[in-house]
Amino acid sequence: MKFGHFGGWYWFSNGEEDKLIREKCGKWMYFFTDQVEAMKLCKLAIDSKVCYLCKCADLAEQGTKEGPICFYANVDDIKNHKYILAFMIKLGLIKKTKTGRLYDIPFKLDSQTRAGEYGTDFEGKIKLSQFIDLYTLKWIYPEK
Numbered sequence: 001m002k003f004g005h006f007g008g009w010y011w012f013s014n015g016e017e018d019k020l021i022r023e024k025c026g027k028w029m030y031f032f033t034d035q036v037e038a039m040k041l042c043k044l045a046i047d048s049k050v051c052y053l054c055k056c057a058d059l060a061e062q063g064t065k066e067g068p069i070c071f072y073a074n075v076d077d078i079k080n081h082k083y084i085l086a087f088m089i090k091l092g093l094i095k096k097t098k099t100g101r102l103y104d105i106p107f108k109l110d111s112q113t114r115a116g117e118y119g120t121d122f123e124g125k126i127k128l129s130q131f132i133d134l135y136t137l138k139w140i141y142p143e144k
Contacts, residue, residue: 001046008062009055012042017053020072026109027070028084030093035059038069041091045071050087051080069093075109075126082139085131094128102134 002013032038038056045054050071057067071088073080088094094102106124108117117123132139 001043003043005058008058010039010042010058011053011055012046013053014046014049017072019052019074021074023111024074024076024109025072026075026107026112027072028081028088028105028107029068029070030088031066031068032056033059033066038067041069041093045084045087048087050083073107075107081107081126081131085128089132089137100135102128102132102137104129104134 002011002015004011030041032041035056035058042054042056045051051073053072054070055072056069057064059065059067071084073084085094089102094105096102105128106122107126108122108124112122128134130140
């Protein structure tokens, strides 16, 4: 595992991050408030081969009380999406509504981040509901 700190982020990789293609790369995100736990989750994701690259915000350097963990994948890598989503679901990283349904979290392309799409300006092209039934947690997307 490779580890580094750069630009207000803690970076974790498994040495295969070159498989991520700039035009296709994006991330599933989980927002955290505990820096130590966030770093443990990133390390676990890499050690478990869930993704090639992940990062978490350095809350102290960014001056915030909450920040994202980003689990990276190429937009067309269905197998990698499923690894990441299964990891997030297993660890309770996707919040549920009052009715017990998972929130339909989006996948954010890095090109959307570079274009400044945040908050209400951001519309995910891929969402969790394309992979899993938000109520039953059964996979929708076929195995590949």
